[in-house]
Amino acid sequence: MTVDNTFMIKKLQAMKTLYAIYSPLTKMPYIECDEETFDDEVHLFSDLDMAKSYCQEMGKNKIHLAVRKLEGEKVILQFYNELFQDGVNAVLYHDEVNKTRMELGRIIKLPETENMPNAPVRNPLLQLTAAYFFQEARRPEMPKDDPERNRHLHELEEEMLVNIGRSTLILPVIEKPVQEGEESKGKQLGAVVLKNNKNEIFQPVFTDLTEIVRMYPKAIQQFRAMNVPFAKLPAQVLKNSQGFVLNPAGFNLILNRDLLNMIAQRFVPQEESKEEKKPE
Numbered sequence: 001m002t003v004d005n006t007f008m009i010k011k012l013q014a015m016k017t018l019y020a021i022y023s024p025l026t027k028m029p030y031i032e033c034d035e036e037t038f039d040d041e042v043h044l045f046s047d048l049d050m051a052k053s054y055c056q057e058m059g060k061n062k063i064h065l066a067v068r069k070l071e072g073e074k075v076i077l078q079f080y081n082e083l084f085q086d087g088v089n090a091v092l093y094h095d096e097v098n099k100t101r102m103e104l105g106r107i108i109k110l111p112e113t114e115n116m117p118n119a120p121v122r123n124p125l126l127q128l129t130a131a132y133f134f135q136e137a138r139r140p141e142m143p144k145d146d147p148e149r150n151r152h153l154h155e156l157e158e159e160m161l162v163n164i165g166r167s168t169l170i171l172p173v174i175e176k177p178v179q180e181g182e183e184s185k186g187k188q189l190g191a192v193v194l195k196n197n198k199n200e201i202f203q204p205v206f207t208d209l210t211e212i213v214r215m216y217p218k219a220i221q222q223f224r225a226m227n228v229p230f231a232k233l234p235a236q237v238l239k240n241s242q243g244f245v246l247n248p249a250g251f252n253l254i255l256n257r258d259l260l261n262m263i264a265q266r267f268v269p270q271e272e273s274k275e276e277k278k279p280e
Contacts, residue, residue, distance in 0.1 A: 008100045009107060012093055018044050018070040019051040020079060023131070025138040026251040029079075030065050031088060031131045039090035039101065040128055042083060046095040054094070062139055080108045085210050087128030121170050121227050123207040126163040130251045133160045164255075165267025167230050169246070170206040172216070172223035191238055192223060194245060202245045202254070203238065215249040231268045234260045 012018075021043040023030040029042040045051035048067065055065040070076045083091075083104055091107065093100045104110065133156040143149065174190040194202050205228075206212045212219045219225075228236060234257075237243060243256040255263075 005100055005102050005106070008093065008098075009102055012044075012091075012102065012107060015046065015076070016072065018046065018076060018079075019048050020044055020068045020070055021051065021054065022066045022068045023135050024064060024066050026131050026134045028086060028127070028131050028250055029083065029088065030135065031086070031128065033132070034090070034092075034101070037090070037101065039103075040088050041090040041092050041101065042088055044091050044093045046093075050094055050096075062141055063135075064140070077108065080104065082210060084110055085122055085124060085127060085208050086131065087124030120209055121168055121207075122209075123163065123167045123169070126160070126167050126207055129156070129160040129163050130247075130253065132156050134251050134253075161263055162267050164246075165230055165263045167207070168227050169230060169233065170209065170212060171226045171228045171233075171236060172204065172206070172212060172219065173226055174222070175224050189224070189226075191241075193238075193241065194248060201238070201241045202243060203236070203241050204248050205233070205244045205246055205255075207247055207250075211247045211250050215247075231264065234264055 021030045022028065031040055031042055033040055043051075043054065045054070045067075048069070051067045055067060058065050070079050089104050091102050091104060093102060133153070136156060137153055172192045174192060176188040176190045191203055194204055196202065204215060206215070209219075209225070212223075212225070216222060233244065233255075237257065237260070243254065243260055246253040246255055
């Protein structure tokens, strides 16, 4: 039996302040798969104290969560678009009386990107499977010798790696001016790099434009975005780089050389691919 949530959807659309549940382990909205509907959903609250109580209850099961205040139409709309990028398809809205599940596509008009020429790169399945994996794998104080949990973690990790291997990612580069006297058919490209606390160099790479802007708010002015199929990503590793860091302002996955090669060997087709020119 289909439930008519039209009234609740209109109520939610009119809200000027909402409270969303986030996972500090992924720096993304906390995502759950509903056991009955199999919706990938997030939790929204009308009241701050209710949201905090929910986090406290979940904390008893060693699931540590945080509350993010969404205030204003622009911020809320941006949040819904973020959910779309993350592969979320439903919202579980908690008010003083009820919990109501609503499809994301009925709350906002989702962009139709499937058949668009030059559509922006996005990887919702990768975002979704990475969220599920790291929400579980990074939980503190969990047993490391539990066979059932380790089996489940292995399955979650496998799903994430499969989606990494199938993905096209965004590699930011800097356009460098050609020096006087140099011959060039176009602009030179320079790599964007990050350093960790050991002074090791990594190159940032992203699942979508939203993740780039989270890391670099002025990315449009600073960088040029190269869309790179994963099969061609290992060829972009600089000589002095340890590898890549995927979504450094999000779930922050280190793709070192060994992991890059393992994914390339196991999860992408083995046909020869033309090597992209490396940024210098």
